[in-house]
Every structure is written in C-alpha cells, then in structure tokens.
Amino acid sequence: MINAIWLFLIASGVVLAVFKGTMEEVSAAVLGSVSSSVELFLGLVGVMALWMGLMRIAEKSGLVGTISRGIRPVMHALFPAVPPNHPAMGAMVMNVTANMLGLGNAATPLGINAMKELQKLNPRPSVATNAMCTFLVINTSSVQLIPATVIGLRLAADSGNPTEIVGTALIATTVSTLAGIISVKALQRLY
Amino acid sequence: MFGLIQGLSSIAVPFIILFIVVHGYLNGVKVYEVFVEGAAEGIKTALKVLPYLVAMLLAIGIFRSSGAMEIFTAALRYPASVLGIPQEVIPLVLMRPLSGSGALGVVSEILKTYGPDSFAGRVASTMMGSTETIFYTIAVYFGAVGIKNTRHVLPAALIADLAGILASVAVCRIVFGYH
Incomplete structure (x- = not known):
C-alpha cells in the first residue's frame, strides 16, 4: 500500500504539473525536498544520539523497568506477543510518555528504539509484526x-x-x- | 495558562536529563560510557532513516508544489459536507497525514483567514492537536529497522485519522455551539 501511495503522490503531482503549468515549482520542490531531508536528518542525528544515550542509562539503572511496571497490564493487553519483561515494553512506554508530554524531539528517537527492540522478536525481519503495527498506530x-x-x-x-x-x-x-x-x-x- | 505550559515544557527536558543521569549514577551505572555507547547507536540509526526521509519528502514535495492539493480539496467538498466537515478545514484534512510542517502552515493560514475563535479556527486547532503525521512516522519507524511489508498499518492509521477528524468536528459542535 505504501508503494501505491508513494507512486500516486509522485505521478499525480507530475501529471497535474503538466496541465496546470506548475512544472517549474515541481522541479524546485524536488531539489528542495532532497536538501530539506538532509537538514531534517542533521537535526535528527543530534537528538537521536542524545535520547538513545539517555535511554541506555535509564535501561541499565532500572528506571525504565520501574516506570513500565505500573502500566504493565495495559501494555500486556495491547501487545500480547511481547514478553512482559522484554526491553521492547519499556522502550514503548518511554515513547508514549514522551508523546503525551509533547516532547516530540525525544519521542521519535525513543520510538525508533522501541521498533528496534520489537524487531528482535520478529521471525520475519522484513515483515511488520502485529505488535509493531499496534505501536505505530498508537503513535500516528x-x-x-x-x-x-x-x-x-x-x-x-x-x-x-x-x-x-x-x-x-x-x-x-x-x-x-x-x-x-x-x-x-x-x-x-x-x- | 499558556505561560505555565510553556514554562513546564522548557524546564522538563533539563530535569529529565538530570534525573536519568543521577538515578543511573546512584545505581552504579557508568553513566558517561553508557551514554556514549547509546549515542553511537543513535547516530547509526539516524543514518538508516535518511533514505526513507528523502523518499517521503520527495513525493510529498512534488505533490504539494504541483497544485494537486487544490484539486483534491475541490473533489473532497461533497464528501466533506456529507460528513459535516467545514469546507475551510479540508486543506488541513489533506495535509495533516502528509506533512507536519505543511499542516502547521495550513493551520496558521486558517487562523489568519477565518480567525482563531471562528468555528473553522477551533476545528482546525482541535484537529491539529489530535491527529498526527502518518506517512512520515511510518516511513521513519519502519525504515529504521528495515521493514518492507507494512501490512495493515496504513489502513488502520487512516481510520484513526478519520475518526480524529470527525471527533474534532463533533466535539467542537457540542462545546462551542452549532454552526
């Protein structure tokens, strides 16, 4: 589905540009989007390093475990396939907490961290698991x-x-x- | 009220950092080494996400700049009126799942044109606060771990988005009066 939507966005944009005479704007947007993705990436590298560094400390000190223990029943109901003590649970709790508090900068790195933990439980590495889908939908x-x-x-x-x-x-x-x-x-x- | 919220979120991050580091130190974690280890991992992950960022922003950039938005806004006029969605917020309905910064631009445009305390302004604000950027999030999260088959994520996320839109309109009607 993501393939179809990606194709649709590009194809409908270019075809419409022919009819509406906006080809110049589209050309500019192509170059602009490429450089803005690098800008976004540069912003992301820093905060990813910061929050994944902090997460590593919080995991080792047992802080993540303490925080996630409280909402374990809810998490277990949402993610039945993830063992209750698996690091993925803690990582997801941290992401949702950051999202609730509106700490967008922290939420993305923490969410990616959670996905990496969920991926360790995935028997088919290129196909999303149920837990991943549930986690992503909560995020979006x-x-x-x-x-x-x-x-x-x-x-x-x-x-x-x-x-x-x-x-x-x-x-x-x-x-x-x-x-x-x-x-x-x-x-x-x-x- | 807003000053308080802003104040809270600006002090939250330094205090969270302080708390994590102190808590780690007191529990015998080699905080500096462990932080650097995690940070290195973070940089590697960010690099993995870059190609997905390029792909997503490219497609969204082409779509937006072509003027396709206007055509789809016009096409959605009828279904929107059936669902009771104000015409003024249709561009936001289209933009919200695609791009966070784009949606922010659309909201400020709506607030400027119709006023923040108009019905459209309130619905747009509520929508902006209750829905998320879908495509970007899916691309980045799945990109980081190399998932190619995203299964039912997109339909489910779009249903949630639609539910958020309809709920925004309904709640604003109830709270701020019928329009």
Whole structure:
C-alpha cells in the first residue's frame, strides 16, 4: 500500500504539473525536498544520539523497568506477543510518555528504539509484526495531552482564549487512538 | 495558562536529563560510557532513516508544489459536507497525514483567514492537536529497522485519522455551539 501511495503522490503531482503549468515549482520542490531531508536528518542525528544515550542509562539503572511496571497490564493487553519483561515494553512506554508530554524531539528517537527492540522478536525481519503495527498506530493517532504548538499559533493569531481547544483536542485524540487500536486489532487477521 | 505550559515544557527536558543521569549514577551505572555507547547507536540509526526521509519528502514535495492539493480539496467538498466537515478545514484534512510542517502552515493560514475563535479556527486547532503525521512516522519507524511489508498499518492509521477528524468536528459542535 505504501508503494501505491508513494507512486500516486509522485505521478499525480507530475501529471497535474503538466496541465496546470506548475512544472517549474515541481522541479524546485524536488531539489528542495532532497536538501530539506538532509537538514531534517542533521537535526535528527543530534537528538537521536542524545535520547538513545539517555535511554541506555535509564535501561541499565532500572528506571525504565520501574516506570513500565505500573502500566504493565495495559501494555500486556495491547501487545500480547511481547514478553512482559522484554526491553521492547519499556522502550514503548518511554515513547508514549514522551508523546503525551509533547516532547516530540525525544519521542521519535525513543520510538525508533522501541521498533528496534520489537524487531528482535520478529521471525520475519522484513515483515511488520502485529505488535509493531499496534505501536505505530498508537503513535500516528497522537496521544499528546497538551498541544503546545497549536496553542502558540492561536496566541500568535490573537485568540480570545488560546487554550480553549485543550479539552476538545484531548477528547478527539482519545477517540482517534481508540479507533486506531480497534481497527489495527481487527485488521491484523486480514493481512 | 499558556505561560505555565510553556514554562513546564522548557524546564522538563533539563530535569529529565538530570534525573536519568543521577538515578543511573546512584545505581552504579557508568553513566558517561553508557551514554556514549547509546549515542553511537543513535547516530547509526539516524543514518538508516535518511533514505526513507528523502523518499517521503520527495513525493510529498512534488505533490504539494504541483497544485494537486487544490484539486483534491475541490473533489473532497461533497464528501466533506456529507460528513459535516467545514469546507475551510479540508486543506488541513489533506495535509495533516502528509506533512507536519505543511499542516502547521495550513493551520496558521486558517487562523489568519477565518480567525482563531471562528468555528473553522477551533476545528482546525482541535484537529491539529489530535491527529498526527502518518506517512512520515511510518516511513521513519519502519525504515529504521528495515521493514518492507507494512501490512495493515496504513489502513488502520487512516481510520484513526478519520475518526480524529470527525471527533474534532463533533466535539467542537457540542462545546462551542452549532454552526
């Protein structure tokens, strides 16, 4: 599916550019996107090094284990195939915690770390496991408690009440996360 | 309220670092060596992610710059009105799963054009705070471990995204009044 969507984005873009006369913009975007991916990568290298270094300390000191013990029943229900004491559990808990707190910088490295741990349990290394899919859907459905960036934008746009959307966003994000978990569990038999 | 939130998130990171390092030291971890070991691993992983970043940003860049967005916005007008989604937020619905920075741009555009306290402004803000960038996350997370077959992740993530969009509209209607 990801192949089809990738192809679709490129093909529809180029074909439309012919008709709309936006080929120059598209050419510029090609070069621009390549250099911005390197910029993004440079940003990522630093924070990846930082958070994976810290995670290594937190794992060895037993901190990760302590934090994840509290929500073990929930984790076990979501990821039945992952042994409760496996490092993947701790890594996933750390990622979700960082996401909830809105620490986007920390969440990505911690999430990648969790994927690497999950990959150690994968019998077919190029095919995603159920646990990986569930973990990813939880990530893409957003579990952030306070959307600080949006509040900032609203503040900048002179809103009478920039934080009034905290509650609505929290409800909406809960709905989307629940829908994600239900559909990922329902679909896993079909793929 | 916002000052408090901002203040909290700016002090959170240094304190988390301090706490992890002190906790590690007290538990007999060779904090410096272990940190460097993990950091080295982090750099290797980031390098693995780069080709996926290039592929994703390339496709999204071509799509956005071609003006395809406008055509798909027009195409979605009818289904959106059936689902009760305000016309003004359709560009955000399209952009949100593709690009985080792109979506941020669309939200500030909506806030500027219709006002942050308009119905569209509130729905857009709620949506931005309750959905995530799907394609980028999938590409980066699976790229880092070399997964080629992503199975049911994309359909499930898109269902969650749609649920988040519909919930945003419904909750804003209930909380801020019918429009």
